[in-house]
Amino acid sequence: MTDLQQAATSRLPGMARLRGLTAAVVASVALSGCGVVNHMIYKTTGDVMQGFSKNHTVPYLLESSDLAMGCSMSEATAPLLMSFGRVTSEPDQLAVMLYLSAGGCSEEHAREYELQGLAALRAMNADSAEDAMIRQKRAHATAAKRYFRGWQHHNTFYGEPGNGECPDFDDDLDEFIYLAGLLSGLQALNAEIQSTSAIGVPKNVGSMVARATSCLDNEKWWGAPMALRATVWAMIPGATPDGEDPFQRLEIADRQGEEAGVRISHVFHALSAQNKGDNERLRDVIRNHAESLDETPSNEQWRFVDAMATQMIVAISDRMWVESNGHRTPMGQLGTFWDDEGDAVETMDLDDLL
Known part of the structure; x- marks a missing residue:
């Protein structure tokens, strides 16, 4: 073997390592590019979903009188729609409506348990009455948590209510969601009291809501x-x-x-x-x-x-x-x-x- 052939042969392992390193770099860039592309797709999808929900889904629902369907929709779609906050701006306005409606679902369950408890008391069935009352309090606790989340998203989007300043509303739906957020705050406090649990709802929510209504x-x-x-x-x-x-x-x-x-x-x-x-x-x-x-x-x-x-x-x-x-x-x-x-x-x- 000539000196030239020996030198070329000795360089082969180094060239192989270089090619491997180059392939790894290219693959990493490609995968990173896929992540960027996916993020852009998710963000675009999230923006579209938020815009469509506010401009069409919410107005459509408000024109309906089917409360059970609205309840099911809010409970089923809230995790999906809120998850877009991981890839784009947080859907705070939409969250006010979702959690107000979902809180209403839990409150309706609480009312049903209350009626069951009252009926059991009339039938002198103490065990069934106590069980129904426990379930009622649990449902109120869930309602309080949901209402409170709606209240928090309301404050994030519009600012703390009742501080002497009113937000600039874009349209009627914007005003209505503001009103819905105030209702959510008051309902959170009421549901927490009825649950006999400590959810963390500020006790001055009532006075804040009272002052904020002057903006409407x-x-x-x-x-x-x-x-x-x-x-x-x-x-x-x-x-x-x-x-x-x-x-x-x-x-x-x-x-x-x-x-x-x-x-x-x-x-x-x-x-x-x-x-x-x-x-x-x-x-x-x-x-x-x-x-x-x-x-x-x-x-x-x-x-x-x-x-x-x-x-x-x-x-x-x-x-x-x-x-x-x-x-x-x-x-x-x-x-x-x-x-x-x-x-x-x-x-x-x-x-x-x-």
């Missing part, structure tokens, strides 16, 4: 901002300003909501009356809600909100009926009560069931 046009939003504010006044001792009557304000808000076909103020009024132990006022609110449903159809743009109000009024009525009669409000009899004189209450012949 009361007449435009069916009296709901004033109803929220008056509810805080009615429920927190010493919160009512001098010269104000929270229940008078709630009555005004009720009329605005009835005329607009969005009766969410009835819920605030009923809760305030319930908290005060004013049973006659509570009955009047339920009667007025039932009569208004017959007289004024739901606002087409906000059917979901009006349906949600009716669901909560029915839930309050159901609780009253179960406590007194052992069964829920009879079908078609919302606004009537078991002891009303002259009102025919639906009855059932139990002989056919035996």
Whole structure:
């Protein structure tokens, strides 16, 4: 072998190592490029999903009166839509709606467990009653966590409410989501109290919500901002300003909501009356809600909100009926009560069931 051949042969291992190193570098760059490309795809997808959800999904849902479908949608899609916050901007506005709706799902479960517990008490079944009450508190705890997350996302997007400054709203939906976030904060506090658990909801949420409602046009939003504010006044001792009557304000808000076909103020009024132990006022609110449903159809743009109000009024009525009669409000009899004189209450012949 010549000296030239020997030298070439001696360089082969080094050249092989160089080629291996080059291949590794190329592969690394290629894989890194795939990661960048994937990230760009995910980010674009996330931006599209967020934009589509706000511009189309949420308005479409608000025009629907199918609360069960809205509940299922929020619970099923929240993890998917919120996960896009890992690759693009956090969908804080969308989160307010998702967690408010998901919290409502848990609260509905809590109401069902409460009715089961009341029925068990009437049947003198202490064990079943206690079990239902435990499940009720657990459901309220879940609701409080969900509502509180919605409240936190609301504050991240709009800034801390009630600090004397109002956000610049882009459109009506932007304002509505702001209102929804305030409701989520108040619901978080209420659900935490009912759960008897420490979720971490600040105890000054009520006063923050009351101040922040001044950022919204009361007449435009069916009296709901004033109803929220008056509810805080009615429920927190010493919160009512001098010269104000929270229940008078709630009555005004009720009329605005009835005329607009969005009766969410009835819920605030009923809760305030319930908290005060004013049973006659509570009955009047339920009667007025039932009569208004017959007289004024739901606002087409906000059917979901009006349906949600009716669901909560029915839930309050159901609780009253179960406590007194052992069964829920009879079908078609919302606004009537078991002891009303002259009102025919639906009855059932139990002989056919035996």
